[in-house]
Amino acid sequence: xxxxxxxxxxxxxxxxxxxxxxxxxxxxxxHVYWYRQLPEEGLKFMVYLQKENIIDESGMPKxxxxxxxxxxxxxxxxxxxxxxxxxAAYFCASSPGGKRETQYFGPGTRLLVL
Amino acid sequence: xxxxxEDPQALSIQEGENxxxxxxxxxxxxxxxxxxxxxxxxxxxxxxxxSNEREKxxxxxxxxxxxxxxxxxxxxxxxxAADTASYFCATGSGGSYIPTFGRGTSLIVHP
Numbered sequence: 001x002x003x004x005x006x007x008x009x010x011x012x013x014x015x016x017x018x019x020x021x022x023x024x025x026x027x028x029x030x031h032v033y034w035y036r037q038l039p040e041e042g043l044k045f046m047v048y049l050q051k052e053n054i055i056d057e058s059g060m061p062k063x064x065x066x067x068x069x070x071x072x073x074x075x076x077x078x079x080x081x082x083x084x085x086x087x088a089a090y091f092c093a094s095s096p097g098g099k100r101e102t103q104y105f106g107p108g109t110r111l112l113v114l
Numbered sequence: 115x116x117x118x119x120e121d122p123q124a125l126s127i128q129e130g131e132n133x134x135x136x137x138x139x140x141x142x143x144x145x146x147x148x149x150x151x152x153x154x155x156x157x158x159x160x161x162x163x164x165s166n167e168r169e170k171x172x173x174x175x176x177x178x179x180x181x182x183x184x185x186x187x188x189x190x191x192x193x194x195a196a197d198t199a200s201y202f203c204a205t206g207s208g209g210s211y212i213p214t215f216g217r218g219t220s221l222i223v224h225p
Contacts, residue, residue, distance in 0.1 A: 045213075056210075056212065106156050108155070
């Protein structure tokens with residue numbers, strides 16, 4: 001049973017470009033969470049999604065950031081017009097439908113904005 | 115704001131010694147979890163302890179929870195070089211399943 005998969009593992013973008021981060025949850029998991037981690041910091045919650053629904057986006061910046069989890073395919077975190085401050089590690093986690101306390105994390109995508 | 119705060123920020127020990135990390139939090143919780151993160155990797159779940167539990171064990175790991183002091187500790191016994199990692203506590207409270215992470219303790223175990 002493959003774990004949570006994220007790609008790309010590393011992404012370099014210039015200021016103003018778009019960044020697309022993908023997350024495939026563990027098989028059988030229907031809940032996906034996105035977190036951002038700055039150097040020497042803990043993880044900060046961004047958004048919680050179920051299939052085709054955004055459940056909680058209280059941690060998402062109001063502008064430039066969006067997330068989706070379509071019926072088919074991976075969850076996507078999209079950052080438009082990236083700025084240097086967006087440079088961070090972005091982690092995706094998933095959990096089973098009926099037991100959401102424990103989350104299983106992917107290896108992360110490290111975004112560097114030049 | 116951060117809910118869990120780990121202490122110490124960094125810990126350096128010799129292989130075979132025990133490592134103790136502490137986590138303090140501010141508000142009432144339903145559960146507290148400990149995660150490990152190796153350098154450049156994702157988080158690995160270690161243990162979940164609920165607010166009505168006082169102690170849990172998993173292999174060389176022992177977690178305690180004192181809700182009156184709003185604190186938890188993670189003890190790693192007979193540490194190994196492979197235990198070198200950052201350790202995070204994450205609290206769950208209210209009806210939310212979104213854990214709130216602290217800044218972590220960086221543990222280095224010297225062979």
